[in-house]
Amino acid sequence: MSIEELSVNSGLAAPPRKSPLRKLATDPQAVITSVLLMVIIILGLLTPWIAPHDPNEAQLNAINATPGTPGYPLGADQNGRDIASRLLHSISTSLTAGLIGASVALAIGITFGLIGGYFGRRLRSATEWVFSLIMTFPGLLLLIVLMPVTKGDYRATMLIFGVLLSPGVYRIVRNLVLGVKNELYVDAARVSGLSNLRILGRHVLFAVRGPIIVAAAFLIGSAISLQSGLAFLGVGSNLVPSFGAMIADGFTNLYVDPTQFIWPSVMLGTLTASLVLLGNSLRDAFEGAKLKPSKASAPTAITPRTTTLTTDSIQGSAADLLSVDDLALAYPTPAGQLREVVKGVSLSLRAGETLGLVGESGSGKTQTAFAILGVLPPEAVVTQGSIQLDGRHLIGLSEQGLRALRGREIAYIPQEPMSNLDPSYTVGAQLVEGIRASARMSRREAKAKVMALLARVGIQDPQRTFNSYPHQISGGMAQRVLIAGAVASRPKLLIADEPTTALDVTVQAEILDLIRDLQAELNMAVLLVTHNFGVVADICDRIAVMQDGRVVESGTALELFREPQHSYTQMLLGSILDENTVRTDQPTPVVTATGGKN
């Protein structure tokens, strides 16, 4: 069980639902850029009424007029055309270009992305091929070469550019759809009788809308830049007012009147920068910039309570290998407070003994085990209590000190054997490395030891397993490999976190046998974290039942199963589907669906 799952479970008090729009409204970057964009768009829309001149109206007496000349607020260019009017008209050119380019790219990219991602393999290879082909076209060059076809009309150019941009959108959508397609809720929708079109529109498109909106902002930006770039190069009709053309004109007059060059540059810069920054804000809003828990007041530096030190010497009996006393653990919440997940847990464990730590998800059992291992995430805070192994305090020990203990005196078996093996190294290489990290020996010695261990944990062909990569072995085999690694250094304490939960029952039985044998052989203490009472009954000498961060009951296995005292333990044991309940009632076909009409 991960920490993430834990916080989700215990944070059931409905996290505040915040729509992406609401999030945007509180993001200053989003607010400022959208206001800028709105102003620019409104100016563009009002151009026919507020522009003092026609953009192409040339007045000989106004050539290179300085800003402030009556009728020419920003001056005029070398052809005597009003710069302010041309700027206003360029807005609509840019926006039209951006919208055409982006819409074409989105329309093509989304449609084929959905098709390529959702439907079968053959259709996907076909679309893939076509889009790869499009990607190989040299964009800018193609647009210039095609000028005779587009007759210099920037809108036609933008249509083509949209096609050239579409592979980017296609790839985003296809990848997202491939991910969403295998979600069970899509299967469920299919079983519910929804048509493919409806599933695509409602379930799939809905799930991928965020990244598409983000991509749209960037696409508009790049279409606008490209249109300006082409106009700057002088490609296309020079009758169309455009930032690019204005910058080109301003360039030639740079020494006569530098402001001619500045106005269009500032406008173009503001427009594209706003779009890109808004795109970033959108991405944060939709894809959720992670909620950062604000650092809680108590830092991770941990000092055991002084009082526990004194009580320890009285309480902790000499025979105890591990003693956990009044341990409490907390995590900082996004609001900055500390939320306790383990609330004063005390455990003790003798050499050669197996203690079952039992509880449901969110009970804090895994957190307790992680605290003993010293592998809590950095934001976790131990608020009180002590952990002693063989009389040594583990809390407050440096990472170096802990590392010396882990793998030598404390060993660990995880729940998911597969995810604890590195897929890019062979099993043998990983075991050899682990052994050499904890004990000095040559590679050859280490290999001999690994082979002996693999044989000891019941692997039929150790040499073959040694040379295998993790994906080539089964889950049960992987767990045997990890057990081999764990017991290599003959640890005093083995912590097993749901070691058989991911395995089949027949394999589970074998793994439990193996743990039992190794324990007897090495006289290890085993702390077994599990939710399965069958496993507990099979292997544990004593049991501690955890609920909501506390140990509610502990005792020998027999006591606890036969005479549970606490109501929670009784409830848990009562929930076990026992051996003797078999369904006895006969199937009763009900012809009319009474359940539906009552």
Next chain:
Amino acid sequence: MTTPLLNVKDLRVTFKGHGFRSREVEVLHGVSLTIAEGETLGVVGESGSGKTTIGRAVLGLVKPSGGRITFRGSDITHATAKERRTLSKDIQVVFQDPYTSLNPSLTIGDTLSEPLIVQGTSATEARARVRMLLDQVGLPGDAAERLPREFSGGQRQRVAIARALAPEPKLIVCDEPVSALDLSTQARVMDLFIDIQRRTGVAYLFVSHDLAVVRHISHRVSVVYRGDIVETGPADRVTSTPEHPYTQKLLLAAPIADPVEQEKRRADRHRLAELHREQHVQAGVSG
């Protein structure tokens, strides 16, 4: 005997391997089973046995490569998309993972009313029906306005059950519906399944790896091993005195939640394993 509700005969399913010119893998080698109206057939097996594939083939989510599936007498082995849509009124599903089986961005109400509206129910009627469905699975009526992430695993599974019940189906395929739930939640959800069956007469194809769960809910049990059904019979017999060696092994491998009983069972299991080994050795010598 009347015609069974569902009749699966000689079902074969083949999966294409990954990559160029990869070999095909047959995961079901001719599986036959029947389910009567109002009956629960438990299908038990380990990972990779193909038990889930049986359910998915019945739902039309994988294409069979051979055999026949008949539902109420009509062949649905290769039902077209349109026929499937009609069938969806009668055959429904509850998946294992309550976290991914609900669309995270749709409210519970939207998820539940969607199939109803598709089948022509008016919006007001659908709303009323959703409230009734939520009530049927023991969730408060205001759950309809909330999103899946506001619910625990057990509650989400109740929503998934409500969704399956919405069109008043004849058969629900349950794919490990309680495996991801905590022990106490698991027992309550199982009781809900049985309660609903008694009230509505729906039949279940109940797929699980857990013999105890299957025993609790099934009238009959089929055991799947490596793509074949090795044993079928009344739940009581199959789960207490199984005939097939694999079922015996499976039964003895499942630990009992009692230290003393479990010790006995462990001894039995070791004895059985020893017996099988000897038989194996003998077979090896004579063969």
